[in-house]
Amino acid sequence: MPPRKDADPSASVPCFYGAEMRYLREQAGLTLEQLAEGSYRGIPLLSQIERGERSMPLDLAVHVDKILKTNGFFERRCEAAAMARRAGHAEYFADALEMEQRAEEIDDWAPMLVPGLLQTPAYTRAVVRAAHPREADEEVEEKVTARMSRAAIFKAETPPKFWAIMNESLIRRRALPDEQMAELLEHIAEVVRATHSIVQIVPEVDGLHPFMMGMTRIMTFPDAPPVAYTEGLHSGQVIDFPPLVKLYRESYDLLRAAALSPAASLSMIEAAAGDFRNGKQKARLE
Template sequence: MPARKDPDASASVPCFYGAELRYQREQAGLTLQTTVEGSYYAVSYLSEIERGQRRMPRDLAVHCDKVLKTDGFFERHCAAVHKARRAGHAEYFADALEMEQRAESIEEWAPTLIPGLLQTADYARAIVRAAMPRASDDEVENKVAARMSRTAVFEGANPPKFWAILDESLIRRQVLPDEQMAELLEHIAEVVRTTHSILQILPESAGIHAFMMGELRVMTFADEPPVAYAESLHSGQLIDFPALVKQYRESYDLLRAAALSPAASLALIEAAAEDYRNGKHRARLE
């Protein structure tokens, strides 16, 4: 039997909160099962909270305080922990961010921006600054750091299977100096290879297709129904209605069929990176 892995309470506010929950539960002599009895939540849900991987809902916090006799500690602090968890991210992205960290698979369609899990710090900084021109440097760097921290999902014991489809315009539109554009494209290729992910490019020649409007990600889980997350400027929507999620997944499959093969897509990205490095990109545009 593998040794128990205790959460690192110093890693983050959610990890500290989860470690305290486990400590209080074990001090009370209770198992995960006996602690959740009488609530609407599963043992696995409470276990993920203890590991700092999931948000504590207020009603469960109230239940835990009652069962563990902790005088309202978990209820008082659950909102602060939730805020700390999404630090640097938009409020509307909070639920999708949490789900990303426990997803079995993530499938993204990116027509206008490189997906966050594939971005470099330079690219993230450029798009954050473009969206928030009046933000302070500290605000921008906070968001960049939060964006970069998301790649930790690939470092866990069971990383999600990642599949991204990018519109070809994303590798042609120059949002950074030549050298940084080359680094961005090389970084994308490296992430795809090292994480055994799949990336496809939807070519400019594809014409009209199923996802002409908006970004999308579909996430599946081991013990929950799949969800879709659609995002636009300053807003995002988490979609869990089964029939609608099914429609999104079917549209994504149609998009997948219209895109270049993974091998051809990586070759296109690497060729574009080389063009940026040797100045051919500008010559091609001219």
Template sequence: MPAKKDPDASVSVPCFYGAELRYKREAAGMTLEQLAEGSFRGISFLSQIERGERRMPIDLARHVDRMLETDGFFERRCEDAAKARRVGIAEYFADVAELEQLARTIEDWAPMFVPGLLQTRAYATAITRSAMPRAADAEVEEIVGARLGRAKLFARETPPKFWAVLDESVIRRRVLPPAGMAELLDHIAEVVRATRSIVQIVPATATTYPFMTGMTRIMTFVDAPPLVYTEGLHSSQVIDYPALVMEYRESYDLLRAAALSPEASLAMIEAAAEDYRNDAEQQHRPELRAVAQEQLQQRDRR
């Protein structure tokens, strides 16, 4: 059996926190099983904290302090570690951002905006600016950087299987100038092909379907139960009650049934990207713009 690798405490505050937890636990002669007893948390959860992969909830920090007799050390440092994991990420999304790094599958429903894992820098900046018009440039850049950084999970040796369903209005809404929208849709198509992800479009002709409002995400894990994440404007909810998760699962399956096939969806995305490119070209060539306007006028006179 290979030697157990010590966590690198210099990587981040959570890694330092996890390394200290492991040091204190082993110094007390405790196994993970013994430390987890009475905490209502699993052994794998504690192991992930020791590796710096997850933050420690305050109730678990108090349990650890009591079991290891550490005089409140972990409770005091709990919020410090949590803040380090939230840099550039909304507090209500912090846990989900951590969990997506551990997920086996991620399934998104996006009725209004392109999911964060598929955004370009220009699109992420525009969306952030629209939500935070008074924010300083540095704050916006921090948020955008964190969002783009999450997509690094696609470069892992075994990335999660990603599936997203988008309302057609998401790719038609001109959040950016035509060239920026073309870049966004080209990026989505590139991610789909490079990662073998699946993106489906619910067409505008679909009048009713599940999840008509509100972003929803379903995540599954290798060693933990699945959960659902729903998001509003400034708040969110994580749902892990099995019966309710199953209901969301069924609704998501119905939503996929209402969407175009993956092949047809990708073709729509690429066609929309081409339309945006043509629009961008017309903006830079007055003669083409004049021809396009004349064609529109002739169509309107018919």
């Protein structure tokens, strides 16, 4: 018999819930056959869910909550994912979105794209259209509206402390027409000043730095352990394994030290906005 494949709960959202279901099932002394009994789903699907290979459908989540007496735990997960889809967010972002609303501090590392909380509608629209060239206009606009709505957390009674580190290429690369690039950079500076957030720039002249990999976010909470969230092109994962979160935090702290100071970074952003607005950025690149 081949060895049992256990899901790594830190690997992705489906893996986390799959590992939790397996743990609770075994704690209850049930086999997969016994857990599947009375549902409309087969044992292979439950096995795939426990291995983190499939997401849990709502009807099965309700059944599992009833059998394992988990007080709606799995049903709430399905509802959160469905809500994220309806609101224009990717399903894999559902948990990170919910955590964003409760976070006490949010630390973003943005090597390729301006962080979502700092984007303008024009920039978001261009990013979404580039990633999903075949999507209907209304679907693109739904995603734009959803991303813009996230900035409402800055108006909360107790807004999170926001810290973003961005690669210099993000304020130099012409992702939009010059006027819209100027608006994006001016918006970033405005958000930083209005919310007392911090943005740092990692200069392009620096070769290697402590955080070479893709987009990463670390969130801390007043009543729960910190988590890390990483995202690729069509996937994302919440990481809550404490030793791994600690490593992400250490890398982020090293990156802070390698970046320009907040004051110098803000000056660079505002200068780049002026260059785009005055047509100097094009001449600089040429």
